[in-house]
Amino acid sequence: MELTTLAELLVGLGCPADKSTEMAAQLDKRAQQLAESKGRTYDEALTHLIGLMRQGWAAKEKGL
Numbered sequence: 001m002e003l004t005t006l007a008e009l010l011v012g013l014g015c016p017a018d019k020s021t022e023m024a025a026q027l028d029k030r031a032q033q034l035a036e037s038k039g040r041t042y043d044e045a046l047t048h049l050i051g052l053m054r055q056g057w058a059a060k061e062k063g064l
Contacts, residue, residue: 001046003028013050014057027053 006028007020015023027049034045 001028006046009050010053013054014060015053 003021003024007015007024010020010023010027011017027046031042031046031049034040034049035042038045040048
């Protein structure tokens, strides 16, 4: 996935726009590491990480 596309997705999930490019790069790197270390595909690892981030932003919005 291109970083600009990933950054746009992150903004849609609640990521601050000014941090989205940096976070997209970090997420991409971590997904590659996770895929390699856990024997997953990159897409599986990225989907997992995006899900975790979405849960975190949802909890933050609820004040948890």
